[in-house]
Structure formats: C-alpha cells, structure tokens
Amino acid sequence: MVTTEVIVIGSGIAALTTALEASERKHVILITKSELRHSNSYLAQGGIAAALSSQDGVSLHKKDTLSAGQHYNKVKAVEKLVQKAPSAIADLIRSGMQFDRDHDGSLMxxxxxxxxxxxxxxxxxxxxxxxxxxxxxxxLKSTSVQVIENEAAVELIIGEDESCIGVKTLDRSGKLAVFHAERTVLATGGCGSLYRYTSNSQTVSGDGIALAFKAGAKVRDMEFIQFHPTLLFKNNKAAGLVSEAVRGDGALLVTEAGLPIMEGVHHLKDLAPRHIVAQTIFSYIQRGEKVFLDISMIKDFKNRFPTVSSLCEKNGVDLQLGKIPVAPGNHFLMGGIEVDERGQTSVPSLYAVGEVACTGVHGANRLASNSLLEGLVFGKALGGLLAHMQSRELPKEKEGTQGFAHLASLPDLPVLQEKLMNEAGIVRTGAGLTRLKNYLETFDIESLLDMDVSGRSLTEITKANTIIVAWLIAESALTRTESRGGHFRSDHPSEDDSLWLKKSVILACQDVKNRVKGRWRYEYIEA
Known part of the structure; x- marks a missing residue:
C-alpha cells in the first residue's frame, strides 16, 4: 500500500497540467492505464482557442461558446474559461511551448x-x-511527480466519513495494488471508444465515469455527445480525424458529384456548429450517398496539414484527387461527472477535470478548440487549489459487502459499439433508446455496480464499466425528450426551452455500500 498527498488518474492535457501545478507543494502520483502518449489530447489535430487578437475579445469568445452550446452552458464556467485563456496561453509560451507564427513573428x-x-x-x-x-x-521531468504507466484504476476507495481516500489499481500482470491519498483526481477522458465510429484513442472507454458513479458521485448530461463531422471514412471504417481546421481553410463538404451539401442548411455553411454539420452528413449517408471533403482550393495541403495528409496516405486516399471521404463519429462528451467551480465532485476529496468532468462549460455542444483549453485552464486551477490545501488525516476504509457479478455473458466491445452507434448515435429515437436500455439492463446493472474487483481480470472490469456507461447514456438520452446540441431525437426534433433549458438531468448512484435496490435517482437543478 502506498500513501501520498495527491493522486491524478489519467494522461491527457488536464491530467498533466493538474499534476504539474499540484506538485509545486504536494507529492503527486500520476497513474495511467496505458502510457503518457496514449490519450485524446495527444491525438488532437485542432488547436487551442483564446481571444488574443485586436479583432477579438473574451466577451466574443464567451458569446461563441454559449451559442455553440445552445445556451445550455453554465455561464460562470464559460467566463472562467475565456477569461483565463490568454494568460494560460502566455504561461505556456513562457515555459517554452512553440505555436505556429506568421512571417512577422506574430501568432498565427x-x-x-x-x-x-x-x-x-x-x-x-x-x-x-x-x-x-x-x-x-x-x-514533468523536472518535477517530483511519480508517473506510473500501464496500471488501471479499477475502484475508488471510500472512507468511513464518505470521502474518497484513494484508488485500487490493476497492472497488466493482474496484480492488484492500493494507493491511499488525501485527494484523488479523475482526468480519464470521455467514452469515445464505446462507439463504432470515433476519433478517440481506443483507451478512452469511460472508466473514470464508471468509477465515480460506483463510488456515489453524481453524473450529468450524458446524452450530450458531440459527433465530429469529418472522420476519414474508408472501407466502411472510421480511420481517424480530419481536423475542422481543414474546413476553416476553405474546404467544402460535397457529394460524389461535387454538389455542396451545406448550402441553405445554415448561414455558416461548412463552418456551422458541429452537430448541424454532422447531422447533415449523416442524412446523406443514410440515403446511400457518399460525402467528401473537397480540398482542391487549399494550397500546399501536405505542408499545411501534415497529420491529415499522413493519415490519408496511410489509408490509400490519393490527395491529388482533391477529395477526402468523410463520415461523422463520436468525438467528445459534454457530460460526465458533475463538479462544482473548484472541480469537486459530490464525493468529498474526489475531483474531476477535463472531458471526464461536467463543469457545464460546453453546454449541449462544445465549441471547436475549447477542449485543450478546458484541460489547460481548469487543470491549472485545480492543481493550484490542491497545492495549497491543508493536509488531512485519512479515515479508515468504509466496510461494505460486495456482490458477485456473473460476467461470462457480457458482450465484447464491438457488439456494444455497434448498438450505441445505431441506437444512441447521431440521430436517436425513443424506440431505439428503449431497445438499448432494455438490452443493457439484461446484464443486471445493480450487480455490475456491486462487483468485487478482487480476482477479476482487467478485461472483465472494463466490460462491466462499458455497460454501466452505456446505460448512463441510454437512460439520459431517453429521459430528455427534446433535441439540443449533441442530442438529437427525431421523434422530438425541436428544442423545448420551457421544459428543459433551465433543467439538467443528474443521475446519482445512491447507497453504494448498503446494496439498496434502485440506487440511482433523477434530480432536476437550475442549469
């Protein structure tokens, strides 16, 4: 057993920034189930947004963020994001980070x-x-942060005072370890790999959300999932992300015949909010039409977009033809573990930051390039907070019986990916979501929440977690009978401000240690 002051679980921008800031005064252990370079942050092709030019301002950045989020955002969280952005970028540059610059030396x-x-x-x-x-x-190399790779967090440890006092982990050999900490931070990312088509790293499967939910934390807005409009689509498979910056440089979405598909759909055309573009592309694909990104107007494309070019070449797409085949896929989760303005979850001494957390900053649909910014700004704030917190004496671990879950029948990930893509994907219906929910509940959600991780393989634990997170998505999406941002119900296609704009569905796992049936409930709070 290891005892420390702060544990950070994850390996993306939010995790590393939190660990760096906290380590100025605290001993930090950073734990990741794979490696530091295996994260959505590492894959991010898009950039990082900040109001830095004379034509811009934090009020305009705020306005764009609220507009993209369908005004479902928490305004205070948005204000924190955009106000802190310029100084966070300046700090990053002072520490040696290089961003692209124009010929005159100004930031591009x-x-x-x-x-x-x-x-x-x-x-x-x-x-x-x-x-x-x-x-x-x-x-990170110049700090005292202890990095532990290839070790997965499998259970949060709850103390007699109901606070989080650490985490149990499992390494690749199957060895279970116990880490106690005064404060624990989840920075594990979203749940993109639960979908058949995704831009996410395959390691991002919703583990942190499942861990928190099983520990009694509140989870909210799981129905709001952003589907990126343009994943490279070859041989009926999503092969990776084609950055929105390509459309920002003038590329157009067209049919095989070359007809632009965003004409007359939105005044911003190809740069409309992501949910509108994704739904439009999806409608064409459903009719059997292929959609392409016409890049013929972009000069020196290979030098401008080396990552996209390499991806296309790897997958046999001839860029000289000027068209990249695309389709939408899971990209970002706006919901997650509910946190307050400090990153605190509903479980004392348990924090969450980055995509796994629901701060309310993204509302119903994230504005492009606000995700790296979120990890940076909220990671710096949380790390700074943890660095200055007083030490606390850890209570004893709370006693509780754990049940036995029969896992032999749990589906492999490809089966779940297909069902989520079909029933809780870009276009949803009450009937489809009900089918998905009923299917997931055949695996006894209660039993999965009770599962003792001792003696279990990482594969078994991961399967159980994926079912729990998929159920959270299905239940939340079924409950919200309107369409808003990343949640589109074809049976309820309109927004309903009178019913939903000021309300937020929260799912809370109740009475975790007492094995009471029906431990989840819905609460409705002011957004």
Whole structure:
C-alpha cells in the first residue's frame, strides 16, 4: 500500500497540467492505464482557442461558446474559461511551448466552425495536441511527480466519513495494488471508444465515469455527445480525424458529384456548429450517398496539414484527387461527472477535470478548440487549489459487502459499439433508446455496480464499466425528450426551452455500500 498527498488518474492535457501545478507543494502520483502518449489530447489535430487578437475579445469568445452550446452552458464556467485563456496561453509560451507564427513573428490564428473570428492557435499545423503533450511531458521531468504507466484504476476507495481516500489499481500482470491519498483526481477522458465510429484513442472507454458513479458521485448530461463531422471514412471504417481546421481553410463538404451539401442548411455553411454539420452528413449517408471533403482550393495541403495528409496516405486516399471521404463519429462528451467551480465532485476529496468532468462549460455542444483549453485552464486551477490545501488525516476504509457479478455473458466491445452507434448515435429515437436500455439492463446493472474487483481480470472490469456507461447514456438520452446540441431525437426534433433549458438531468448512484435496490435517482437543478 502506498500513501501520498495527491493522486491524478489519467494522461491527457488536464491530467498533466493538474499534476504539474499540484506538485509545486504536494507529492503527486500520476497513474495511467496505458502510457503518457496514449490519450485524446495527444491525438488532437485542432488547436487551442483564446481571444488574443485586436479583432477579438473574451466577451466574443464567451458569446461563441454559449451559442455553440445552445445556451445550455453554465455561464460562470464559460467566463472562467475565456477569461483565463490568454494568460494560460502566455504561461505556456513562457515555459517554452512553440505555436505556429506568421512571417512577422506574430501568432498565427486559425478559424474553425462556430467561431466568429480567427482565434485558434496551432503547433506544427495539425499536430497541436501532440506537441502540447510533448511539452508538458518534458516539463514533468523536472518535477517530483511519480508517473506510473500501464496500471488501471479499477475502484475508488471510500472512507468511513464518505470521502474518497484513494484508488485500487490493476497492472497488466493482474496484480492488484492500493494507493491511499488525501485527494484523488479523475482526468480519464470521455467514452469515445464505446462507439463504432470515433476519433478517440481506443483507451478512452469511460472508466473514470464508471468509477465515480460506483463510488456515489453524481453524473450529468450524458446524452450530450458531440459527433465530429469529418472522420476519414474508408472501407466502411472510421480511420481517424480530419481536423475542422481543414474546413476553416476553405474546404467544402460535397457529394460524389461535387454538389455542396451545406448550402441553405445554415448561414455558416461548412463552418456551422458541429452537430448541424454532422447531422447533415449523416442524412446523406443514410440515403446511400457518399460525402467528401473537397480540398482542391487549399494550397500546399501536405505542408499545411501534415497529420491529415499522413493519415490519408496511410489509408490509400490519393490527395491529388482533391477529395477526402468523410463520415461523422463520436468525438467528445459534454457530460460526465458533475463538479462544482473548484472541480469537486459530490464525493468529498474526489475531483474531476477535463472531458471526464461536467463543469457545464460546453453546454449541449462544445465549441471547436475549447477542449485543450478546458484541460489547460481548469487543470491549472485545480492543481493550484490542491497545492495549497491543508493536509488531512485519512479515515479508515468504509466496510461494505460486495456482490458477485456473473460476467461470462457480457458482450465484447464491438457488439456494444455497434448498438450505441445505431441506437444512441447521431440521430436517436425513443424506440431505439428503449431497445438499448432494455438490452443493457439484461446484464443486471445493480450487480455490475456491486462487483468485487478482487480476482477479476482487467478485461472483465472494463466490460462491466462499458455497460454501466452505456446505460448512463441510454437512460439520459431517453429521459430528455427534446433535441439540443449533441442530442438529437427525431421523434422530438425541436428544442423545448420551457421544459428543459433551465433543467439538467443528474443521475446519482445512491447507497453504494448498503446494496439498496434502485440506487440511482433523477434530480432536476437550475442549469
């Protein structure tokens, strides 16, 4: 058993930034189930948004964020994000991070969907996430942060006072370890790999959400999932992301015959909010028509977008033809573990940051390039908070019986991916969501929540977690009988402000240690 002051679970921008800031005064252990370079942050082709030009301002960045989020956002969270963005970027540059610059040495600012001005910083064209991660990994080397790779968090430990006092982990050999900590941070990302088509790293499967829910934390807005409009689509498979910056540089979505599909759909056309573009592409694909990204107007495409170019070449797409085949896929979760303005979950001493957390900053649909920014801004804030917290004496672990779950019948991931894509994907219906919910409940959600991780393989635990998270998505999407942002119900296609705008569905796992049936409930709070 190891005891420390702060444990951070995850390996993306939010995890590393939190660990770096907290380590200035605390001993930090960072634990990741794979490696530091295996995260959505590392894969991020898009840039990072900040109001830095004379044509821009934090009020305009705020307006664009609220508009993309369908005004479902928590305004205070949005204000924190946009106000802290310029100084966070300045700190990053002072620490040695290199962003792309124009010939005169000024920062090069790009345009992406739903932004009203150019405010997107990039590094090496479409390699922003990778280069930011490499920079933070380098910074990590000069700290006392202890990094543990290839060790998965499988259960949060709850104390007699109902606070989180650490985590149990499982390494690749199947060895179970116990880490006690004064404060524990979940920075595990979203749940993209639960869908057949996704831009996400295959390691991002919703583990942190399942861990928190099983520990009694509140989870909210799980119905709001952003589907990126343009994943490279070859041989009926999604092969990776084609950055929105490509459309920002003028590329157009067209049919095989070359007809532009966004004409007359939205005044921003190809740079409309992502849910509108994704739904439009999906409607064409459902009719049996292929959709392409026409890049013929972009000069020197290979140098401008080296990551996308390499992806296309790897998958046999001839860029000289000027068209990239695309389809929408899961990209980002707006919901997650509910946190307050400090990153605190409903479980004392348990925090969440980044995509796994629901701060309310993204509302019903994330504005492009606000995700790396969220990890940076909220990670810095949470890390700074943890660094200055007083030490606490850890209570004893809370006693509780754990049940036995029969896992032999749990589906393999491809089966679940297909069902989620079909029933809880870009276009949803009450009938489809009910089918999905009923299917998931055949695996006894109660039993999966009770499962003792001792003696279980990581594969078994992961399967159980995926069922829990899929159920949260299905239940939330079924409950919201309107369409808003990343949640589109064809049987309830309109927004209903009178019923939903000021309300938020929260699912809370209740009485975790007492084995009471029906431990989840819905609460409705002011958004």
């Amino acid at each position: 600012l790009g345009m992406e969907g739903a932004h009203s001005v150019r405010r997107i910083l990039h590094s090496h064209g479409d390699g922003t996430g990778r280069y930011m991660m490499e920079h933070l990994i380098e910074c």
